[in-house]
Amino acid sequence: MAFLEVQDLTLYYDTHRGPVRAVDRVSFSLEKGEALGIVGESGCGKSSIALALIRVLPKNVHTYTGSVRLDGRELLSLSDEEFRRQIRWRKISMAFQGAMNVLNPVLKVGYQIAEPLLQDGQIPKERAFARVREILQLVGLPPETAERFPHELSGGMKQRVVLATALVFNPSLVILDEPTSALDVSVQAQIMNLLKRLKSELGLTFIFITHDIALASDLCDRLGIAYAGQLVEEGPIEEILQRPTHPYTQGLLASMPLLHSDKPPSFIPGAPPGLIDPPKGCRFAPRCPYLFERCEQPPPLLETSRGSRALCWLLAERSSRSQPTPDQNPERESP
Amino acid sequence: MKALKDMVRLEDVHVHFVLRRGLFQRGIVHAVNGVSLSIAAQEIVALVGESGSGKTTLGRVSLRLERPTVGRVWFDGREISHLSEGELREFRRRAQAVFQDPYSSINPYMTVAQIVEEPLIIHKIGSRSERLAHVEALLEALRLHPVREFMQKFPHQMSGGQRQRVALARALILNPDYLMADEPVSMIDASSRAEILQLMQEQQKERGMAVLYITHDIATARHYAHRIGVMYLGSLVELGPSRRIIDHPLHPYTQHLIEAVPEPDPANRHRQRQVVPGEPPSPIHLPKGCFFHPRCPKFMKGLCDAARPALKEIESGHAVACYLYHQESLKEAKTEQVAAQV
Ligand SMILES: Nc1ncnc2c1ncn2[C@@H]1O[C@H](COP(=O)(O)OP(=O)(O)OP(=O)(O)O)[C@@H](O)[C@H]1O
Ligand SMILES: Nc1ncnc2c1ncn2[C@@H]1O[C@H](COP(=O)(O)OP(=O)(O)O)[C@@H](O)[C@H]1O
Ligand code: SF4
Ligand code: SF4
Ligand SMILES: [Mg+2]
Ligand SMILES: [Mg+2]
Numbered sequence: 001m002a003f004l005e006v007q008d009l010t011l012y013y014d015t016h017r018g019p020v021r022a023v024d025r026v027s028f029s030l031e032k033g034e035a036l037g038i039v040g041e042s043g044c045g046k047s048s049i050a051l052a053l054i055r056v057l058p059k060n061v062h063t064y065t066g067s068v069r070l071d072g073r074e075l076l077s078l079s080d081e082e083f084r085r086q087i088r089w090r091k092i093s094m095a096f097q098g099a100m101n102v103l104n105p106v107l108k109v110g111y112q113i114a115e116p117l118l119q120d121g122q123i124p125k126e127r128a129f130a131r132v133r134e135i136l137q138l139v140g141l142p143p144e145t146a147e148r149f150p151h152e153l154s155g156g157m158k159q160r161v162v163l164a165t166a167l168v169f170n171p172s173l174v175i176l177d178e179p180t181s182a183l184d185v186s187v188q189a190q191i192m193n194l195l196k197r198l199k200s201e202l203g204l205t206f207i208f209i210t211h212d213i214a215l216a217s218d219l220c221d222r223l224g225i226a227y228a229g230q231l232v233e234e235g236p237i238e239e240i241l242q243r244p245t246h247p248y249t250q251g252l253l254a255s256m257p258l259l260h261s262d263k264p265p266s267f268i269p270g271a272p273p274g275l276i277d278p279p280k281g282c283r284f285a286p287r288c289p290y291l292f293e294r295c296e297q298p299p300p301l302l303e304t305s306r307g308s309r310a311l312c313w314l315l316a317e318r319s320s321r322s323q324p325t326p327d328q329n330p331e332r333e334s335p
Numbered sequence: 336m337k338a339l340k341d342m343v344r345l346e347d348v349h350v351h352f353v354l355r356r357g358l359f360q361r362g363i364v365h366a367v368n369g370v371s372l373s374i375a376a377q378e379i380v381a382l383v384g385e386s387g388s389g390k391t392t393l394g395r396v397s398l399r400l401e402r403p404t405v406g407r408v409w410f411d412g413r414e415i416s417h418l419s420e421g422e423l424r425e426f427r428r429r430a431q432a433v434f435q436d437p438y439s440s441i442n443p444y445m446t447v448a449q450i451v452e453e454p455l456i457i458h459k460i461g462s463r464s465e466r467l468a469h470v471e472a473l474l475e476a477l478r479l480h481p482v483r484e485f486m487q488k489f490p491h492q493m494s495g496g497q498r499q500r501v502a503l504a505r506a507l508i509l510n511p512d513y514l515m516a517d518e519p520v521s522m523i524d525a526s527s528r529a530e531i532l533q534l535m536q537e538q539q540k541e542r543g544m545a546v547l548y549i550t551h552d553i554a555t556a557r558h559y560a561h562r563i564g565v566m567y568l569g570s571l572v573e574l575g576p577s578r579r580i581i582d583h584p585l586h587p588y589t590q591h592l593i594e595a596v597p598e599p600d601p602a603n604r605h606r607q608r609q610v611v612p613g614e615p616p617s618p619i620h621l622p623k624g625c626f627f628h629p630r631c632p633k634f635m636k637g638l639c640d641a642a643r644p645a646l647k648e649i650e651s652g653h654a655v656a657c658y659l660y661h662q663e664s665l666k667e668a669k670t671e672q673v674a675a676q677v
Contacts, residue, residue: 035604041524154614184385184551184615189595189608196607211525214597219604238601255526257554259581259596264558267530271494 001072002029003205004173009066011052018276019062022048024229026066027301030222032172035199035206037216037237039252040226041272046209047097049226050175053207054094055083070173089116093166097177097209100158103150110136110146113164135164140194156187160194167198175207180215192218214256217241225249228283229275235308245310248284282313289326290314340412341373342513342545343397343430348406350392350569354619362619366392368569368626369406371646376512379539379546381556381577383592384566385615390549393566394515397547398430399423411512428458431506433535435518437498441490441505447474448486451504458509473504477534496527500534507538514539517549532559553596557581562652565589568615568626571646575653585655587611588627625657633659 011023022045030036038046051057053068055075068075075087104112110132117128133143139160150158159179166174176195180188196219198204210216216223217237224234225248233246244250251268258265270287279285281296288295294313302315350367367389374380374397382390395401396408399415408416415426434440441450448470455466471482477500479485490498499519506514516535520528536559539546548560556563556577563580565573565588573586584590591611597603613630616622622629624640631639638658646656 041526156614185595186385186591186611187614189597189610190612192597193607193610196604212597213525214599217599217601217603218597218608221604237604241599241601252526253599255529256599257529257552257558259554259557259593259598262558262578264533265529265555267528267533268526269530271496271524271527 001069003032003034003071004030005067005069006053007067007069009049009052009068011048011057011064012062013048013058014060014062015276021229021275021278023052026226026231028222028224028231028234030205030207032205033199033203034222035208035220036222036224037208037210037213037220038224038226038231039210039213039216041211043275044226044272045229045275046211046226047177048229050094050177050207050209054088054092054175055080056088056094089166089171090169091171092173092175093169093171094175095159095162095166095177095179098182099162099165100155100182103158103161105150107149108146109148109150109153109161113146113161113168116165117168131168132164135167138167138198139164154187155183156190159183159187159191163191163194171204173205173207175209177209178211179208181210181212188215195219213241213252225252228272228278230283230311232284232312233308233310235304235306239304239306239308243304243306245304245308245315246284246312247288247290247314249310251287251289282311284312285329289329291329292317339375339377341409342376342378342411343374343547344409345370345372345393345397346407346409347371348393348396348403348408350389350396350401351404365618365621366569367396367403368621370566370569370571372564372571372574374513374545374547376545377539377543378562379536379548379560381548381550381560381563382566383550383553383556383563385551385592387615387618388566389569389618390566391517392569394432394517394547394549397513398432398515399426428509429511430513430515431509431511432515432517433499433502433506433519435521437495437502437522438490440502441498443490445489446486447479447488447490447493447501447504450490450501451508454505454509460509469508470504473508476538477504477507479504494527495523496531499523499531503531503535503538507542510542511544513545513547515547515549518551519548520555521550521552528555535559553581553593554598565592568621569618570626570643570656572627572657573653573655574646575655579653585649585653585660586627586657587631587633587659 007027009023009026012019012021026049038049040046070091113132114128117123117131132146136143136145141157141160180191199206208216208219220237223237223240224231227248233249244253254266256265268287273279273283282299285291285295299311299313301309301311303309348367348370352364352366354362354364370393384390392401396403403416407414410426451470452466455461474482474485479500520531523531532555550556560577563577564571567588573589581593584593594609611630616629624642625644628634628639644656644658644661646654647661648654649660
């Protein structure tokens with residue numbers, strides 16, 4: 001059994017227009033010390049997957065089901081109190097999207113990192129602050145940073161503080177939601193180097209959420225491609241980047257402008273569907289160049305021969321008769 | 336490209352902003368520090384660099400939305416730096432812009448048809464039916480299908496990519512000779528970016544516009560611009576043909592900027608990236624000498640921290656502002672060092 005096993009994780013939000021299917025039967029597993037990148041476009045449910053894992057849920061939850069097993073232990077059946085005391089921050093922690101912009105402006109950085117330790121009441125104040133200094137060094141900041149206020153720090157330093165906050169209890173699984181999207185590339189590269197170091201030195205397991213598939217390849221061993229609330233493809237990074245199976249993954253990769261090649265980027269016509277009323281069958285169907293009859297039914301999650309899985313009828317077709325060819329889709333605007 | 340006339344020409348432009356901090360304290364933000372740049376008719380020039388490097392400010396100067404503190408701006412052979420708003424009327428029609436956030440330039444309560452038609456009304460061009468025919472043809476060219484249906488839509492009924500195409504239509508409806516596009520796709524989903532940039536390129540070719548394409552995504556600059564200018568702390572440190580800049584960057588800052596860009600490669604995770612330490616220094620207190628010297632791995636004491644290196648053409652069309660490539664300065668520095676040792 002893998003270190004983290006997620007099965008059919010589902011999270012719908014309640015709205016007056018109907019439930020928003022932000023996370024719909026998402027499954028993946030991850031070994032200890034590995035990093036999984038969750039890649040997708042805005043609004044496809046990346047942050048919601050993270051919130052479902054760390055159980056930080058808004059008030060308007062409509063459905064929250066599935067199974068999350070960490071180190072063999074089922075987490076979804078835990079009460080909120082048990083989850084808060086045993087799991088959140090201690091076993092699973094998270095650097096929230098945009099957290100560096102919402103650090104408390106009137107509290108010294110050291111205090112903000114120590115706060116959860118102090119709230120715990122188990123640890124004396126001196127020990128908590130000693131831990132803060134230690135953790136600051138771990139994320140590449142001088143220990144004196146503890147005495148500074150957020151506005152005195154650069155963007156890169158603030159993001160390191162956010163990381164420190166996530167590491168303070170020594171968790172084994174750390175979720176990072178777009179940790180570098182507000183930063184410039186050179187600062188981003190510094191943070192990615194730090195994450196790689198933490199991964200190899202501390203053996204941390206990461207879930208790295210990003211809209212940038214190239215950036216994910218800077219850290220991740222596995223990739224999950226999210227589209228319209230579903231994980232449409234998941235597998236070892238080599239497979240996903242070099243032999244993508246799902247038409248969306250293929251389109252996403254082809255839309256990346258390459259720095260050192262003159263191959264022009266292409267694009268996927270159209271836009272992702274709304275999550276209140278997504279297409280009944282395959283959710284990518286309106287944009288898919290391979291669309292065929294079977295796609296009117298929801299596709300099953302099927303294994304490829306090479307250890308990845310995709311949510312697409314083409315995989316079922318491959319084992320049987322001739323394969324559909326691209327651009328049969330009459331709905332699709334031509335590129 | 337060389338034979339064509341310059342549509343836009345910036346000459347030693349400086350832009351300073353006075354920053355009030357507290358009652359008596361004042362600081363000067365040196366947003367742009369001596370940039371000269373020309374954009375030929377029918378040319379796309381990309382301006383790349385990190386946030387705060389002065390790209391947007393320079394773009395605004397080229398549109399005369401900002402007056403340069405020092406320096407001159409020319410448009411189609413005429414100096415416009417000191418013209419009054421009244422005298423700029425013709426320029427305001429011929430120079431247009433697209434910004435990062437389409438919501439900032441389009442009115443949420445207007446339909447697509449109204450949004451795109453409005454500039455024609457302001458400039459009193461055509462009868463109503465002529466204007467609408469013009470709008471329809473342009474939306475068709477920008478592939479906002481089905482056009483008739485689209486004309487009646489409101490901004491909130493469209494995807495981000497469609498809204499940005501409407502913003503582009505609004506900029507193009509007056510047939511401009513110059514388009515300034517400031518991060519036009521940075522808020523658009525990755526899978527739709529190429530669509531917008533391709534349309535922009537297509538329109539640029541068809542109309543023969545000059546385009547200034549501002550971006551922090553240097554890979555798109557390779558694909559959609561003829562030349563790339565690299566900015567650091569309000570100065571142009573390197574300028575040249577796009578492929579040349581990316582495949583053979585000369586300036587140490589450009590080299591490190593390119594090294595920092597991730598490309599999809601499963602091998603990436605096994606290696607640490609070469610990074611230049613630190614972050615861009617503040618534009619309030621500019622470093623002496625080469626602005627990059629406090630972070631430069633090739634820093635040469637006594638030379639790089641003494642005076643600013645000028646942007647010099649090293650090979651055809653490729654210019655760099657760095658002493659490593661200024662043979663004379665290098666020789667002098669060596670002689671001085673020898674003299675000092677003696
Ligand atoms: N509390 C909520 N109530 C209703 N809908 C919500 C709520 N939170 C998120 N959503 C919707 O759920 C969908 C998934 O949102 P989520 O924030 O998880 O996406 P994301 O992939 O992280 O996007 P981004 O790249 O913008 O961060 C979106 O359609 C969003 O508008
Ligand atoms: N109106 C203004 N007042 C004060 N400072 C400004 C103003 N506009 C821009 N700046 C500053 O000028 C510098 C360059 O900004 P900008 O041109 O927006 O850079 P970029 O577009 O490359 O991110 C930054 O330090 C920015 O904060
Ligand atoms: S199931 Fe059909 S529509 Fe969906 S991605 Fe596969 S081929 Fe395309
Ligand atoms: S002039 Fe000197 S400090 Fe500046 S980039 Fe060149 S080598 Fe580095
Ligand atoms: Mg998110
Ligand atoms: Mg800008």
